Amino acid sequence: MLDIPAVAEELGARFAARGHRLYLVGGSVRDALLRGSGAADRPWSDLDFTTDARPEAILGIVRGWADAVWDTGIAFGTVGLRRGDATLEVTTFRADTYDGASRNPEVRFGDDITGDLVRRDFTVNAMAVELTGERRTFVDPHGGLAALAQGVLDTPDAPERSFADDPLRMLRAARFVSQLGFTPAERVTAAMTAMAGELARITAERVQAEFSKLILGAHPRRGLELLCDTGLAQYVVPEVPAMQLETDEHMQHKDVYTHSLVVLEQAIDRETDGPDLTLRLAALLHDIGKPATRRKEPDGRVSFHHHEVVGAKMTRKRLRALKYPKALIDDVSQLVYLHLRFHGYGKGEWTDSAVRRYVTDAGPLLDRLHALVRSDCTTRNRRRAAALQRNYDGLEQRITDLREQEELDAIRPDLDGNQIMELLGIPAGPMVGRAYKHLLALRMEHGPLGAERAGAELRAWAAEHLS
Known part of the structure; x- marks a missing residue:
């Protein structure tokens, strides 16, 4: 029993009056089934539909009812519209074929819901609810409901065929693992591993959009581990799996890679205003300069001198390649550059001048820098961890005191x-x-x-x- 929003019922009635069938479909159905579980937060105002009506017929049905209509996707059979606060997309049944060299399909319209659903990315997105029959009908030819209940991510068609049609679906798999906590089926993981190189066909902008959603998900570590385990990370953020080759100087983690994932999780725990892409990227990338700066010292210890300087440059280069906005690139790179400076604070030996420079260099990133530095403490030695936190407490107090005295934020x-x-x-x-x-x-x-x-x-x- 799904609580279908009134706007969907109204639209269904209009299609039925014209002799057409209309289905609520895909992520809208998945999220409706998950609603209340805390696993999905997609609002009812964002709804997807599929229909046997061709685009011109769709335009005729919604004209006069929709507050706004846009046809930028009409070549692909999609009509977008707004009704009140709701944004809706209605797409003609599809039976596309792909050229195997890009993501661009040869658009072919289909004639039934079953053919449309088999071409969708995952079974949990291949469910539909008919809104135009005498009663609602739940359509689930590929076991999406069972997969949803089990938390399994599988494809309606063979994953090799699905990913060949659209390699971005492999990155979407990792994104859903992060957002919804799903576990990919073995055959999906195997196909992702075998076909990772196909991701090179996808534009940087589309890769970035999916990667950002992954990072902002509820379980980004799981999504990142899937990227690295399958080799997909080599085509998104190769610097992250490269950290698996290094052992950090504290010898407390099997590698810098694991340490960085722990720092990411700890940074998430310190977020106060919802998911923070800047902080999360900085936490993930703060140590990517270590492989390039690794040195074995005469006493046998491993050092990574100036890895924050090298890491900031590498961060800037990677985020540019992924086409992130300049402001975000600047902020993440600056956090990576500054993350190690606190370790010169010792037990409070910094002069007031050094504290002023710390605040001035951080600027509006200071709160994020506080969160990053505190999250970077992953030692299992409780006494050492407590000492580091106390020292940072002392630095924050000195910053507070200087702020009161000197208008520190606007020196x-x-x-x-x-x-x-x-x-x-x-x-x-x-x-x-x-x-x-x-x-x-x-x-x-x-x-x-x-x-x-x-x-x-x-x-x-x-x-x-x-x-």
């Missing part, structure tokens, strides 16, 4: 550009910028100077640099 020199030009009698130009940087460095080192002392320091600097 600026005591004199602005106009005051510098007036005091030195110079026009706008590079020299003003150099003077400004000098005063900023003094501000960082000594805290607020006041206008009188700042002016004296500026004159002394100018006597040396403007003469």
